[in-house]
Amino acid sequence: MKSTASTSDKILDIAQSLIVAGGYNGFSYADISDAIGIRKASIHHHFPAKAELVAVLVDRYTRQAAAGLQSLREQAASPADQLQFYIDYWRSCIENASQPFCVCAMLASEMQMLPDEVASRVRAHFQGLAAWLTSVLQAGVEQGLFRLDKRPEEQAQMLMASVHGAMLSARALGDPGLFIAVVGPEIVRLRAAGC
Amino acid sequence: MKSTASTSDKILDIAQSLIVAGGYNGFSYADISDAIGIRKASIHHHFPAKAELVAVLVDRYTRQAAAGLQSLREQAASPADQLQFYIDYWRSCIENASQPFCVCAMLASEMQMLPDEVASRVRAHFQGLAAWLTSVLQAGVEQGLFRLDKRPEEQAQMLMASVHGAMLSARALGDPGLFIAVVGPEIVRLRAAGC
DNA sequence: CACTGCCTTCCTACTAGTAGGTAGACAAAC
């Protein structure tokens, strides 16, 4: 969090928080302009079109997520811890309201009317996240930490849906604690596992 | 599906499908105007302001849902069947693309920038759905059909999150089958239940 | 019966404001 962030990074930061709040159609260049004290035209210099801005934003987001999940895999000892760190990340984001929703989950809900260049990137993010969860679950099974009653890919999809659904419920009911109330038991069940 | 639907019903029908596709900010009076061949000003006659239109729409949706769930409770013999009918309803909606997403789930994602009169109604819908699921699970437990490892209210929240998350994943990855792939096992686990 | 007045629905025509985007000038940096 350094004050020497480039203008284009600042634009992306603001745009991201605006998308999290209201989605693709929920923000305008004027909103960004107001937020960082720059003229609308200057934003167009960095990002000629809105679709392009959001496409770059999703790329950056996916890259950051991939890096974070990768470093989790290297640092956190066990797959069980990796999963725990992942949901703890979102719990703190939601509880301190710093980023109360996943950008790509937000955009995914608007999928049907997103420009192609954005839609394809959102899809890629979901695929990447599912792949990471799958590999963590797989590793956990091999180490005897998890016992799944379905294939890791299926279980990963179920877990991912649970996480995004929990975010939505927490937002809908205005209760940040609901996220962990929903996701927590899901993780516990994977650990305890089987019968 | 009769051709004698009133104009205001037609407006709500179109608005609902537009919201499902793109959310609150994803449609305009002009879009509705084009779709049903009526002037913009005529829509304002029926619904003076956009927030009011959507508030009425959510009321109608919640009322229809409540009626549907109530009749399910009366018709479907066992709580297990009631749950099955509920998710089968959404499966068919998603598979034939007639209504590939829940209006209130869509609006919930935009909660932070929704007019108050809309936001409160969306919250009410979530509460109503959670209450229905809770009572069905509760009844299932009493009849020995389900065995839950947590309180019915918690299990209901988990199930609701799973349903909405599954909708989101199906939409994000463009794979309608993903809905049932995620929700199906969740239901099975409730039936089989326990250890 | 005809007339009157009201109500509903829809219309044309308009408003102020906002959307994304462009043209071109200027200053500083490489």
Add this chain to the structure above:
DNA sequence: GTTTGTCTACCTACTAGTAGGAAGGCAGTG
């Protein structure tokens, strides 16, 4: 001396919303 970043000023299309009127249905009254 070109490139980079910002600016002012502008454009067209669209936003929600308003004003006022035309057409028809439907009382109630003479």
